[in-house]
Amino acid sequence: MASVPAPVTVVTTAVDGIPSGATVSSFASLSLDPPLVSIGLIEGSRLLRDIRRSRRLMINLLSHDQENAALQFASRAEDRFLGIGWTWESGLPKLDGVASYAECVVESDLPAGDHAMIFCKVLECRLTDTPPLIYGARKFGTHSHFMPA
Incomplete structure (x- = not known):
């Protein structure tokens, strides 16, 4: 499945004013x-724990030039926002430049093997003309013919 292109998102939330976030490629409309x-999140992750507490989240669809943010939020760094x-x-928390x-x-949270599937209702959504970052075959890129609506 690593060869299937997917959008690269950083999903964020906050509990008691403390932000948390992680890179998530399991995202779908x-x-x-x-x-x-x-979104699909691994059981036991801090982000999943925090989302279960807050019941709210921000999906940040990264732009084509945010590979470094994707890597940082995929790391085990204590402060991924640094x-x-x-x-x-x-x-x-909303990332800049997305x-x-x-x-x-x-809306619901279902077990899915070693992951949880989180189904969410979108309350607010904003789009830009910036091409998104995608990941497939273990490489970052963007759609070659991306044309914003």
Whole structure:
């Protein structure tokens, strides 16, 4: 499955004013009415624990030039936000310079092997003209014919 291209997101949340986040490539759009998306997170991760507490999250779809942010949020660094531009948006961490972002609330949380599937309702979404970052065949890139809507 590593050869299947996927969007690169950094999913963020906050508990008691402390931000947490991780790089997530298991992200998909599910429904327009109501607007639903899904993410897959490994059981036992700090991000999953924090999302289960807060029940809210921000999906930051990285832009084509944010490979370093993807790598930093995929690392085991204690403070993954260090040196990354971000702001609070509706009480959630939103990364600067992303291609798009969506503020979400958890609708359901289901076990899926060693992961959990989190189904979220999109409350707010913003798009830019910036091409997104994708990951496939263990390489970062962007769609060769990306044309913003």
